[in-house]
């Protein structure tokens with residue numbers, strides 16, 4: 128019995144070491160938001176080529192205004208390692224500006240309890256091709272979230288809330304420009 132419980136404990140520790148601690152999972156919003164779309168359209172033509180987006184609101188810099196995490200997907204806008212995450216800062220009056228555009232990431236986007244230069248760290252994952260999932264941290268550098276990930280997260284040090292947690296569900300998020308490939312890979 129002692130041996131058996133020791134083995135079980137080791138297995139559980141191994142699992143907990145590999146993943147950040149998620150305290151809550153939040154599904155993406157369902158309703159299209161023109162203010163979010165306008166902010167992205169001012170920066171990029173990606174929405175015209177996309178099949179949809181998933182988003183959540185959260186105040187990332189604790190200025191009292193809700194910022195937005197937007198994940199844009201579609202056959203023509205994703206790579207084999209993921210799609211594009213936009214981070215929008217609320218500038219008041221129902222307007223947003225794009226703070227960051229991070230390519231080739233996978234939701235959920237875990238908003239860590241740890242902050243860098245006033246903004247919460249964001250954790251995304253890299254997976255596919257049979258490799259073991261890895262988690263990456265994106266930190267604010269004073270102007271943007273660096274597209275260069277700062278390195279492997281020590282999962283034991285990460286605790287946070289997972290946003291856009293329903294990525295992969297065919298009914299998740301806002302659908303645009305539905306083409307023949309819509310949902311084919313999901």
Ligand SMILES: [Ca+2]
Pocket residue numbers: 185186187188189190191192193194217
């Ligand atoms: Ca804010």
